[in-house]
Amino acid sequence: MRIRTNDVVEVITGDEKGSRGKVLRVDLSGGKVVVEGVNKVWKHVHRSQKNPQGGRLSKEMPIAVSNVLLVCTACNRPARIGVRILADGSKARICKKCKAEI
Numbered sequence: 392m393r394i395r396t397n398d399v400v401e402v403i404t405g406d407e408k409g410s411r412g413k414v415l416r417v418d419l420s421g422g423k424v425v426v427e428g429v430n431k432v433w434k435h436v437h438r439s440q441k442n443p444q445g446g447r448l449s450k451e452m453p454i455a456v457s458n459v460l461l462v463c464t465a466c467n468r469p470a471r472i473g474v475r476i477l478a479d480g481s482k483a484r485i486c487k488k489c490k491a492e493i
């Protein structure tokens with residue numbers, strides 16, 4: 392999994408192909424991500440102490456990580472990600488198109 396919270400990703404397949412958003416949550420075990428503004432559903436909530444009004448709540452549902460690509464901050468395109476090992480042994484993610492570190 393090369394996508395982290397707060398990355399900007401683009402949906403590359405499905406109904407919302409082409410939409411971009413920030414990653415709100417990453418579910419490592421399920422291979423899913425929650426992307427801001429993508430795959431929103433209306434959740435109907437009953438009255439409770441937390442929601443005294445009840446009603447409808449808009450909520451993003453997780454989508455498969457294979458349906459999104461990280462958007463490169465340097466070339467502003469959805470990009471496949473490579474990994475470069477730095478001199479100190481740590482890893483950096485790089486855009487396969489422009490080779491910039493992300």
Ligand SMILES: [Zn+2]
Nearest residue numbers: 463466486489
């Ligand atoms: Zn790039």
